[in-house]
Amino acid sequence: xxxxxxxxxxxxxxxxxxxxxxxxxSPLIYKVNGTARHYHLEEHPIAxxxxxxxxxxxxxxxxxxxxxxxxxxxEVDLGCGKALLIKENGEFHAVGHKCPHYGAPLVKGxxxxxxxxCPWHGACFNISTGDIEDFPGLDSLARFQVKxxxxxxxxxxxxxALQTQRRTKMMAKCxxxxxxxxxxTNVLIIGAGAAGLVCAETLRQEGFSDRIVMCTMDxxxxxxxxxxxxxxxSHPEQITLRPKEFFCTxxxxxxxxxxxxxxxxxxxxxxxxxxxxxxxxxxxxxxGNTPKALSCKGKEVENVFNIRTPEDxxxxxKLATSKNVVIVGASFLGMEVAGYLAERAHSVxxxxxxxxxxxxxxxxxxxxxxxKV
Numbered sequence: 493x494x495x496x497x498x499x500x501x502x503x504x505x506x507x508x509x510x511x512x513x514x515x516x517x518s519p520l521i522y523k524v525n526g527t528a529r530h531y532h533l534e535e536h537p538i539a540x541x542x543x544x545x546x547x548x549x550x551x552x553x554x555x556x557x558x559x560x561x562x563x564x565x566x567e568v569d570l571g572c573g574k575a576l577l578i579k580e581n582g583e584f585h586a587v588g589h590k591c592p593h594y595g596a597p598l599v600k601g602x603x604x605x606x607x608x609x610c611p612w613h614g615a616c617f618n619i620s621t622g623d624i625e626d627f628p629g630l631d632s633l634a635r636f637q638v639k640x641x642x643x644x645x646x647x648x649x650x651x652x653a654l655q656t657q658r659r660t661k662m663m664a665k666c667x668x669x670x671x672x673x674x675x676x677t678n679v680l681i682i683g684a685g686a687a688g689l690v691c692a693e694t695l696r697q698e699g700f701s702d703r704i705v706m707c708t709m710d711x712x713x714x715x716x717x718x719x720x721x722x723x724x725x726s727h728p729e730q731i732t733l734r735p736k737e738f739f740c741t742x743x744x745x746x747x748x749x750x751x752x753x754x755x756x757x758x759x760x761x762x763x764x765x766x767x768x769x770x771x772x773x774x775x776x777x778x779x780g781n782t783p784k785a786l787s788c789k790g791k792e793v794e795n796v797f798n799i800r801t802p803e804d805x806x807x808x809x810k811l812a813t814s815k816n817v818v819i820v821g822a823s824f825l826g827m828e829v830a831g832y833l834a835e836r837a838h839s840v841x842x843x844x845x846x847x848x849x850x851x852x853x854x855x856x857x858x859x860x861x862x863x864k865v
Contacts, residue, residue, distance in 0.1 A: 548650050548651050548652065549648060549649070549650055549651070550570050550571060550572055550573075550648075550649060550650075550651055550654070551570075551646055551647070551648040551649075552568075552570045552571060552646065552647060553644045553645065553646050554568035554569075554570070554575075554577060554645055554646070554647050555568065555577065555644070555645050556643055556644060556645070557584075557640060557643050557644070557645055558643075559645075560577065560579040560584075561579065562579055562580060562581060562582065563579070563580060563603060564578075564579055564603075565577065565578045565579075565598070565599050565601075565603055565608070566599065567589050567597070567599045568586075568647065570647060570649060570654060572651050572654055572655075573649070573651065573654025573655055573657075574589045574654070575587065575588065575589055575636055575647055575649060575654065576588065576589040576598050576599060576608075576633075577638075577645065577647065578603060578608065578619050580603065580606065580619065584638045584640070584645055585619045585620055585638065586635070586636040586637070586638050586647045586649070587608075587617065587619060587622045587633040587634065587635050587636065588622065588633040588634040588635075588653070588657035588658060588659075589657065590657045591610040591612065591613075591615055591617075591629065592615075592624075592629050592630070592631040592632070592633065592657065592658035593610065593612075593613060593615050593628050593629035594612060594613070596610050596611055596612040596613075597611070598610060598611075598617075598633075603619070606618060606619055606620060607619060607625065609626075610629075613628050613629075614626065614628075615627060615628055615629040617632065617633050621635060622634060622635035622659060623661070627686070627690065628686065630660075630686075630689070630690065630693065630733060630734070631658040631659060631660050632658070632659045632660070632661060633657070633658065633659060634649075634653035634654070634656065634657055634658060634659050635659070636648065636649035636653070637649070661693075661697045662697070663693065663696035663697050663742045664696050664697075664698075664699045664700060664701050664742075665696070665701065665741075665742055665743045666701055666702060666703055666704070666743035667701045667702075668701075668702060668703065675768075675769060675770055675771060676770065676771040676772070677703045677704070677705040677745075677770060677771070677772050677773075678702035678703050678704070678772070678773045678774065679692075679695065679700075679702070679703070679704045679705070679772065679773065679774045679775075679776070680705050680707070680762055680770060680772035680774070680775050680776070681704070681705065681706040681707070681775075681776045681778060682707055682752050682755075682762070682775070682776070682777045682778065682779055683706070683707075683708060683776075683777065683778035683779040683780060684706045684707070684708035684710065684713070684714045684746055684748075685714060685717060685778060685779075685780045686714070686716070686717075686733060687778040687780070688706050688708075688714070688776065688778040689706070689714045689733055689734065691776050691778065692704050692706060692744045693742075693744075696742050696743075696744070703743075703745070704743070704744050704745065705745045705746075705747060705770070706744065706745065706746045706747070707746075707747040707750040707752060707762075707764075708746065708747070708748055708749075708750065709749065709750070709751045710748060710749070710801060711748050711749050712728040712732070712748065712801075712802065713728075713732050713733075713734070713736060713739065713746055713748070714732065714733045714734065714746070715728055715731045715732045715733060715802070716731045716732075716733055717780075719731045720799055720800075720801075720802065720804070720805040721799065721805070721825045721828040721829050721832070722828050722832065723832070724799075724805040724806070724808060724809045724829070724832050724833075725805070725806060725809045726802065726805070727802065727806075728802045731802070750764055750765075750766075750768075751764060751765040752764055752765070753765045755775065755777075759771075760772050760773065760775070762775070782798075782800065783798035783799065783800055785798055786820065795811060799825075799829070808829075808833075809832075809833070809836065812833050812836060812837045813836050813837065814836075814837065814838050815837055815838055816837065816838050816839045816841075817830075817833055817837040817838075817839065817840045817841070818841050818842075818843060819840065819841070819842045819843070820843045821842075821843075821844065822842040822843070822844035822846075822849035822850075823849065823850065823853075824850075826842055826844075827842075827849065827862070830842055846859075848860055848863065849862055849863065850862060
């Protein structure tokens with residue numbers, strides 16, 4: 493017996509969140525192309541109430557209402573974790589205090605027009621909902637209830653949310669996995685970096701319930717490529733953007749070591765290097781960029797590298813230990829690699845066209861200061 497549920501929500505409710513800051517609940521809607529969709533009963537995403545078990549909840553008075561002026565932020569301690577308390581336009585909001593991207597303290601960020609920006613990389617979060625509105629990063633902030641009682645500000649939060657400091661938006665699943673054709677997909681995403689993954693996740697968050705396929709030349713699931721120059725001995729599973737279970741749970745397929753050789757736009761078909769063909773309805777090309785290779789003689793020798801994959805970075809670390817290292821390019825990536833190898837290599841030298849590093853981006857004064865480090 494197949495049971496189906498149709499969720500239809502009045503227009504005025506559609507913009508409300510699952511849990512408003514004052515604790516009033518309103519249901520979510522998942523829709524495809526703006527219309528309500530059908531769910532199998534076991535697939536219907538159910539929002540869990542983080543406050544249903546009193547043992548899992550903490551409530552604390554964090555300040556007096558006059559302690560914060562409009563436009564101010566403060567980190568507050570609830571005993572088992574911290575929150576970011578914000579006052580704007582006379583209203584208080586409480587969200588996670590760390591950026592889910594790399595853990596930057598948001599209290600040092602910029603607050604403006606209902607949003608707070610991370611001080612490190614500029615990720616933007618809505619202070620009312622905690623939702624991420626600008627990247628980098630995938631997850632939103634945890635959001636906590638705020639109440640005013642006798643001129644004191646109270647925050648009520650689940651202990652788990654205080655520990656994780658992040659929230660993954662609710663997502664739909666594919667409802668046609670049992671009868672799809674292997675050689676066709678509704679959405680094909682070429683490239684499995686952050687941009688491709690965000691596209692796949694956003695589709696699921698908006699209720700898209702058809703097949704999504706990502707393909708990549710890499711042998712790994714989507715990973716955080718910028719970390720290759722920061723932590724060069726990391727294993728791929730240590731820098732993945734999402735664990736393997738995430739892709740299984742939300743029916744996002746990732747084809748690894750699959751290179752697209754051609755795209756037939758007229759017939760909506762992608763042709764892979766091994767001859768396999770896949771039809772699609774919608775195509776996103778998010779292949780990113782490739783490192784600029786040296787054009788001089790000798791670039792083909794075995795101890796000259798471009799860093800593109802975890803294997804590249806791991807090999808550089810292995811061969812550079814106690815050796816003399818030369819890095820061509822003294823911008824951000826070159827400097828990060830130099831910093832990482834400084835304590836491992838015998839010596840590290842940077843070669844740069846400009847007289848001063850970072851001159852184009854940060855100015856000569858900053859560049860000269862970096863040279864003295």
